[in-house]
Amino acid sequence: RKEVEQDPGPFNVPEGATVAFNCTYSNSASQSFFWYRQDCRKEPKLLMSVYSSGNEDGRFTAQLNRASQYISLLIRDSKLSDSATYLCVVKNTGGFKTIFGAGTRLFVKA
Amino acid sequence: DAGVTQSPTHLIKTRGQQVTLRCSPKSGHDTVSWYQQALGQGPQFIFQYYEEEERQRGNFPDRFSGHQFPNYSSELNVNALLLGDSALYLCASSSGRLTDTQYFGPGTRLTVL
Numbered sequence: 257r258k259e260v261e262q263d264p265g266p267f268n269v270p271e272g273a274t275v276a277f278n279c280t281y282s283n284s285a286s287q288s289f290f291w292y293r294q295d296c297r298k299e300p301k302l303l304m305s306v307y308s309s310g311n312e313d314g315r316f317t318a319q320l321n322r323a324s325q326y327i328s329l330l331i332r333d334s335k336l337s338d339s340a341t342y343l344c345v346v347k348n349t350g351g352f353k354t355i356f357g358a359g360t361r362l363f364v365k366a
Numbered sequence: 367d368a369g370v371t372q373s374p375t376h377l378i379k380t381r382g383q384q385v386t387l388r389c390s391p392k393s394g395h396d397t398v399s400w401y402q403q404a405l406g407q408g409p410q411f412i413f414q415y416y417e418e419e420e421r422q423r424g425n426f427p428d429r430f431s432g433h434q435f436p437n438y439s440s441e442l443n444v445n446a447l448l449l450g451d452s453a454l455y456l457c458a459s460s461s462g463r464l465t466d467t468q469y470f471g472p473g474t475r476l477t478v479l
Contacts, residue, residue: 260408298472299456299470299472300409300456302467302468305466343408351422352399352416352421354399354468355411356401356408356409356411357408358407358408359407359408
């Protein structure tokens with residue numbers, strides 16, 4: 257079983273739609289959680305950290321469920337510019353290794 | 367404020383050769399991590415350098431080695447290249463106290479023929 261698993265997609269949605277991505281992690285000792293965005297042939301960029309209480313940044317909302325060991329990302333009012341691969345990232349307690357999921361591809365169409 | 371830089375941007379090698387990739391961290395950062403990203407996959411952690419020492423290593427063979435210099439820049443060396451080493455190699459920098467926040471460089475695309 258992979259340490260971090262994501263639905264690979266692709267998700268094809270129209271502009272203005274709401275889309276949700278889920279991610280599961282296998283190590284209950286995982287301590288830090290993030291969502292990164294990666295455009296085609298570019299480097300990953302931090303989208304947002306994920307906190308236990310959930311957090312929101314504009315149209316983006318991240319949630320963490322420690323009991324079920326999953327993380328979610330909700331994008332509201334999708335824009336064409338949201339088209340990218342979204343990477344779920346986990347870091348374990350006491351370690352420096354960062355574990356990336358394989359990513360979920362999103363296409364937003366006009 | 368310069369971000370993370372990597373060189374070269376592209377590289378073509380043949381099986382059995384050796385390669386050295388270079389990374390300069392973002393200004394103010396002292397920690398460098400290296401990742402391998404195969405096509406269609408997420409980045410895989412190779413190792414992290416801090417204070418010129420390898421602090422943690424992922425599941426990569428000894429053919430992958432690295433170095434960090436006093437100015438915090440870093441090199442990734444790969445010996446005895448295999449076809450499967452073809453990938454995008456990403457460098458990420460962070461501050462020793464805030465390693466959760468990583469900034470990635472544009473990567474080096476390595477093709478092994």
